[in-house]
Amino acid sequence: MKVSAVITLKKDVLDPQGKVIHETLDGMGFNSVNEVRQGKYFEIDVKENDPKKAKDLVEDMCKKLLANLVIENYKIIETQ
């Protein structure tokens, strides 16, 4: 079963890449942007058919490797 996880920077962590993307969007004429924060997206196919167990497994992966909890939050966004 496929589980997705989104990793985003915590609110008070500086995101210079997001800032540059924001400025570039501005330069292209997208003037209605308040802020851009860049993150990471993972699609993980696990050998597990129980949705709860699959989500728990990916959550464990987020805690132990995919996210660094000092600076990042994770969100399990979808199961298929």
Added chain:
Amino acid sequence: MKSSVITFPGSNCDRDMDVALTKFGFKNKMVWHNDQELPKSDLIVLPGGFSYGDYLRCGSMASKSKIMNSVINFAKSGGLVMGICNGFQILVESGLVPGVLLRNKYLQFICKNVHVKVDNKENTFFKNLDKKILEFHIAHNEGNYFCTNDQLKEIEDNNQIAIYYCDQNGNTNDQINPNGSIKNIAGIFNKEKNVLGMMPHPERMIDESLSGEDGSIFFKNLLNNIK
């Protein structure tokens, strides 16, 4: 005195570190990341480089490699561990020292000489060092030290800041900060001060004619402190 340098896939300062340690009298061994056991050592060094191509986050993959279990046990039992540059990133990812290293504030890879101020000499790494300001080399893209406010308070309360970026007179301020790191932090200790992580490369400053010798001063002093 015996030392071991761990080589991860993508390490590229491992042999420079071997040359430096050997030059100042360490009997050094190179250890592959996939080994499980460490040779008997007085000092373990995690060298600079780009382990695992800096995938995911710098140092994150290397921090989970087989040898790191032994390195963590060695550190927890009081053994001396030093991480330089990518080695520092591996230390923060393994949890041996607090905080994290973010992308440089101005998004540029920085490669230049810097001055660092040694403020804390009550530890094996800097004890008896007769210079307060050292000139070292930095070369990194992710050296912007960051930690939470709670962590910063704890680090300061325990005197865990090892070195600060400064000018040649020892002034620390925003203008001299190369990468945006909190409080100009260039290196920190764990609570017990037997683990040191720092971005600057002392092993690049060991030849009078090529680079200056502040690295030599550091290594000679370290060897004397371990003896």
